[in-house]
Amino acid sequence: MSDTPVQAAAKNLDIKEVIRGRRTIKKFQEQPIPVEKITEFLDTAVWAPNHKLREPWRFLLFREEGRQKLSEAIAAEMGDDNKFVTTVLNVPTIMLVVMKEDPRQAIFDEDFAATSALVQNFMLAAWAEEVGTFWVTKPFLYGPKFRETLGIVPGEKIVGMLYIGYPDVVPKPQERTPASDKLTVFK
Numbered sequence: 001m002s003d004t005p006v007q008a009a010a011k012n013l014d015i016k017e018v019i020r021g022r023r024t025i026k027k028f029q030e031q032p033i034p035v036e037k038i039t040e041f042l043d044t045a046v047w048a049p050n051h052k053l054r055e056p057w058r059f060l061l062f063r064e065e066g067r068q069k070l071s072e073a074i075a076a077e078m079g080d081d082n083k084f085v086t087t088v089l090n091v092p093t094i095m096l097v098v099m100k101e102d103p104r105q106a107i108f109d110e111d112f113a114a115t116s117a118l119v120q121n122f123m124l125a126a127w128a129e130e131v132g133t134f135w136v137t138k139p140f141l142y143g144p145k146f147r148e149t150l151g152i153v154p155g156e157k158i159v160g161m162l163y164i165g166y167p168d169v170v171p172k173p174q175e176r177t178p179a180s181d182k183l184t185v186f187k
């Protein structure tokens with residue numbers, strides 16, 4: 001059984017510290033994250049709220065030689081001299097988060113929100129174990145040749161490409177606007 005909030009606090013798992021401390025990591029150490037670790041983070045991430053428990057997501061993971069396939073997909077869409085063709089060969093682990101697109105707008109929106117919550121859960125679960133992530137969105141993720149090469153079919157949306165690895169450089173935080181500046185309270 002999971003810990004109660006009081007038990008979790010006793011173990012010193014400070015969720016606020018993890019949320020505030022997480023940074024987008026762009027420079028990684030070379031060694032890849034074991035697949036078992038990624039699966040562990042995902043098994044935490046899938047506890048994201050999702051309406052009717054549709055669990056509208058699936059995942060494609062690229063590591064070691066498998067990164068070649070992702071590089072090929074980018075080249076198929078963008079040509080060989082695009083910088084991402086080589087960038088993805090140097091990132092230790094990359095994951096595409098794919099969502100099923102419901103034709104009904106309201107359900108699409110719910111599923112997109114749920115999948116985004118899953119991505120944040122994943123990044124926090126990883127950060128809590130000193131694993132860094134970078135959520136990347138680029139136009140080629142929408143390209144038909146890129147998608148076809150990877151078997152992503154019409155009716156599926158790529159919500160994000162995540163770079164994953166042990167951080168080499170952790171950037172300084174960029175301060176956030178206090179929420180109270182954007183808060184309207186009706187009382």
Ligand SMILES: Cc1cc2nc3c(=O)[nH]c(=O)nc-3n(C[C@H](O)[C@H](O)[C@H](O)COP(=O)(O)O)c2cc1C
Nearest residue numbers: 022023024025134135136137138159160171173174
């Ligand atoms: C949906 C999404 C897409 C993003 N795409 C990019 C991107 O393509 N390039 C980039 O440099 N950062 C991207 N980011 C990361 C943000 O730039 C980053 O979260 C922001 O600068 C704050 O830094 P922090 O995550 O370290 O707090 C993306 C973030 C989100 C949520």
